[in-house]
Amino acid sequence: MVLNVGIIVQHFNFSAGPAMLPAEVMQQAQAEFINWQNLGSSVMEISHRSKPFLDVAAQAEQDLRDLLAVPANYKVLFLQGGGRGQFASVPLNIAQPTDLSLHVQSGTWSKGAVSEAAKYTQTHVVTQDTINAAGQRYVPEQSHWSLTDEQRQQAAYLHYCPNETVDGLAIFEPPKLDNIPVVADMSSTILSGPLNVNDYGVIYASAQKNIGPSGLAVVIVREDLLDKAQSVTPSFLNYTLAANNDSMYNTPPTYSWYLSGLVFKWLKAQGGLDAISRHNDAKAALLYQAIDGNDFYHNNVALAHRSIMNVPFTLADPALDKAFLTLAEANGLDALKGHRSVGGMRASIYNAMPIEGVQTLTEFMHEFARTKG
Secondary structure: OOOOOOOOOOOEEOOOOOOOOOHHHHHHHHHHOOOHHHOOOOHHHOOOOOHHHHHHHHHHHHHHHHHHOOOOOEEEEEEOOHHHHHHHHHHHHHOOOOOEEEEEEOOHHHHHHHHHHOOOOEEEEEEEOEEOOOOOEEOOOHHHOOOOHHHHHHEEEEEEOOEEOOOOEEOOOOOOOOOOOEEEEOOOOOOOOOOOHHHOOEEEEEOOOOOOOOOOEEEEEEHHHOOOOOOOOOHHHOHHHHHHOOOOOOOOOHHHHHHHHHHHHHHHHOOHHHHHHHHHHHHHHHHHHHHHOOOOEEOOEOHHHEOOOEEEEEEOOHHHHHHHHHHHHHOOEEOOEOOOOOOOEEEEOOOOOOHHHHHHHHHHHHHHHHHHO
């Protein structure tokens, strides 16, 4: 591979979010943008309570239910606020101020959830990510958690993040605690593969990674956890009000909802979550092979916890970071700079990233290491 400068090349967007959307979805949205369904208006210009948009909303929910096999006793909500909004919404909706919320603190975003929950309920961190003897980050197994019987009895829920977007650390098996609902922040992993919704009391995800554009949050909540909101819960954050009004209690982010619906249909056309999981595994394996196979690159996450969606890595010489990013962009490899809190590089390879993008990245990495190492 030649390191190109000044040559027009195909671009691949490795942004952690907002992230790339499937090309087919973008092309359809572009074609429909001005005159949607021959109405003479854009979908973003019509009322959220009009029949055409209600049909869009209902179909999007059904397609999401189909993809995830969402049981009938769960409500699916399309809300504002993204993941951070749910940091507050979860404790406000399913816990009281004197209740205890349990937390697995595995990285940046789960730590943020603890800080926000502490405003509305009591909190206890049962475990957090740590460093093993090899200098790799991991999360201790459940048998090593700090959790007493008294804390179990006081707990309203357990919160964890299956995939830490910033840190590239994943927890592949959901925690299991008898009679304590598990809440999962799946912002950067939802729809990347099959899951058992019955393992969770609440699943939430910001849309701008694997679902659609920013501004939308999807919440899947078990019905027995409704009608538990604190009295101070703002109405527009109240799960029960949202469920009783089909997510139309206040005006939803309609265009994000519409585009998410197109993504759900695209996922079905790819063969569903089993097929997309194989696609994602292949991409991740290719990228980790490029990192592990060259001393020029390093990933500090233990093998059992390596993310399939967000792959951080560092260079042997940090002084070369700027050159790496500049040349990567010249070769059509965009948004590879790591999060400001950790530095280095990060390749986010969500569902919409084709394997050709990862192949191009690994070829570039090999050539950069050859010429700069």
